[in-house]
Amino acid sequence: MNRFVAIIGTLILCTLMSGAQSQTFPSKPIRIVVGFPPGGPADYTARVLADKLPALLGVNVIVENRVGANATIGADHVAKSPPDGHTMFLTTCGAMAISPHIGPKLPYDPFRDFTPIAHVVNAYSTITVHPSLPARNMKEFVALARARKGQITMASTGIGSIPHLAQELLKASAGIDLVHVPYKGAGPVLTDAVGGQISSLVLDVTPLLPYIKAGRLRAIGIAGAKRVPLLPEVATLEEQGFKNVEAPNWYAIFAPAKMPRAIVDRLNDAVRQAIAMADVRERLISTGADPVSSTPEQLADLLKLDYAKWGKLIREKNITE
Numbered sequence: 001m002n003r004f005v006a007i008i009g010t011l012i013l014c015t016l017m018s019g020a021q022s023q024t025f026p027s028k029p030i031r032i033v034v035g036f037p038p039g040g041p042a043d044y045t046a047r048v049l050a051d052k053l054p055a056l057l058g059v060n061v062i063v064e065n066r067v068g069a070n071a072t073i074g075a076d077h078v079a080k081s082p083p084d085g086h087t088m089f090l091t092t093c094g095a096m097a098i099s100p101h102i103g104p105k106l107p108y109d110p111f112r113d114f115t116p117i118a119h120v121v122n123a124y125s126t127i128t129v130h131p132s133l134p135a136r137n138m139k140e141f142v143a144l145a146r147a148r149k150g151q152i153t154m155a156s157t158g159i160g161s162i163p164h165l166a167q168e169l170l171k172a173s174a175g176i177d178l179v180h181v182p183y184k185g186a187g188p189v190l191t192d193a194v195g196g197q198i199s200s201l202v203l204d205v206t207p208l209l210p211y212i213k214a215g216r217l218r219a220i221g222i223a224g225a226k227r228v229p230l231l232p233e234v235a236t237l238e239e240q241g242f243k244n245v246e247a248p249n250w251y252a253i254f255a256p257a258k259m260p261r262a263i264v265d266r267l268n269d270a271v272r273q274a275i276a277m278a279d280v281r282e283r284l285i286s287t288g289a290d291p292v293s294s295t296p297e298q299l300a301d302l303l304k305l306d307y308a309k310w311g312k313l314i315r316e317k318n319i320t321e
Contacts, residue, residue, distance in 0.1 A: 025085045025263050029060040032253075033078050033089050035071025040186075041206040041287060042071075045121055045251050046090040048283050052274040057266075070158070071095035072106055079113035083256040085263035088117060093250045094162060097306040101314045102160040103321040110303060114254040115264060118271040119294035119302060121284055122248040123204040124224030125166040126234070128217045130196045138174075138221040138240040141200070145176040155181040155189045155201040160319055163202035165310060166223045166247035168317055170202075173242045193217060204249050205231065205288035223247045230288050250306075251289075252299050268296055 032050055036042045043065060050061040066074035071091050078089035096110040108114075127138070135141035145152045156163035159182045171178055181198055183189040186207045193201045194216050201217075205228050211217040212231065222228055222236045223245050237245040253271060255264070272293045274280055284291045294302070313319075 025266065026057055026059045028086055029062055030057065030085070031062050031064045031087050033064050033066055033074045033087060035066060035068070035074030035089075035091055035095060037067050038065055041123060041204060041289070042090060042092055042251055044287065045284065045289065048280055049090070049120070049271065049274050052277060052280060053270055056270040056273055070099055070161075072099055072108075075114075076107045078254070078256060079108040081256050083115065083259040085255065085259060085267060087256065088267065089114070089254045090120070090251060091254065092162075093248075093306055093310075094160075096252075096254070096303055098160055098162070098165070098310045098314070100307070101311045102319060110307065113257050115257055115259040116296045116299035116303065117253040117255050117264060118268050118275075118296065119250060119252045119292050119299045120271065120275060121251045121289040121291050122224070123206060123251065123289050124222050124226075124228055125163055125202050125247045125249065126205045126208055126219050126228070126231070127166075127170070127200065127202055127221040127223065127237075128193070128208055128212065128219050129200045130193060130198070131215065131218050132196055133199055133218075135220060136218065137235070138237060138242060141220055142174045142176055142242075145174070145178060149177050150179065152178055152200065153181050153198045154178045155183055155193060155198045157186055157189060157203065158182050158184060159321055160314065162204075162247050162249040164319075165313055166202045166245065168313060168319075169245045169247060170223070170237070170242065173237070173245050202247075209288050224290075226290075228288050228290075229285060248290075250292075250302065252294075252302070254299075264296055 032046045034043050034046045046063045050063050053061040066077050075095050081087040100106055129135055135144050154167050189201055192198050212219050219231055219234045222234055275291050275293050281291050
């Protein structure tokens with residue numbers, strides 16, 4: 001009986017403490033941790049939000065870059081932070097839904113150690129070729145790949161990256177053989193792509209836009225559910241007859257596990273208000289991103305869906321670092 005009373009007392013105390021914590025939130029500046037370097041699309045997205053959230057939350061919002069190991073260093077830091085709402089993690093699909101399936105065991109679990117807050121944007125993978133390659137759409141590219149079997153190179157930002165997995169989906173859908181050339185990041189990929197050292201590449205549309213607009217690279221297909229507004233003439237792969245080649249690299253906000261629901265709702269509401277602002281949407285769309293809005297539950301469902309989808313593909317293709 002005494003043990004039962006003690007348990008009930010502990011539960012009541014925890015509930016009261018959680019309620020008190022929620023009522024005083026936020027009590028200090030909020031950090032948005034980004035696992036990628038300054039200047040990249042994830043960092044840019046975080047800074048766009050950080051400009052607007054102070055007016056909605058009443059405290060300063062600071063972007064903190066904790067770079068390394070495909071964002072796993074930043075993820076581990078956030079997972080070990082107090083679940084008081086003052087630390088958030090803006091990350092990509094890769095760190096949460098792909099990295100756990102590849103390479104050494106991670107120091108965190110994407111489901112156990114995080115609280116979903118809000119889906120923020122989708123960045124659609126874009127298939128691009130050097131202008132010297134005689135292919136202006138996906139059907140011409142696939143015909144060329146079949147004629148030059150094993151000779152067409154396609155670069156990505158690394159083994160197990162969204163661009164790499166998009167390439168695997170394309171190969172399966174089109175029945176073609178491509179030579180995968182993995183790089184460490186978008187910078188080296190673009191240097192060699194523009195220089196003609198590689199035939200083609202898959203990358204998020206954001207870093208590709210200046211080169212496409214300048215005619216130094218040619219976009220021939222979008223591996224997403226819809227066209228990119230800034231490239232309206234480039235059809236999706238499904239529109240061009242290639243199914244099941246959707247590979248959006250979503251960006252979303254997570255927080256440490258066991259966060260009080262009232263704080264989760266407060267953060268979700270603030271993020272959704274920011275994303276709905278016309279100037280925020282304009283800034284994000286200008287990079288080729290597709291702004292979205294979600295509940296925490298919708299983000300949790302998205303993570304489960306992509307974790308299963310990419311895990312299955314990685315196992316089938318035996319993809320390892």
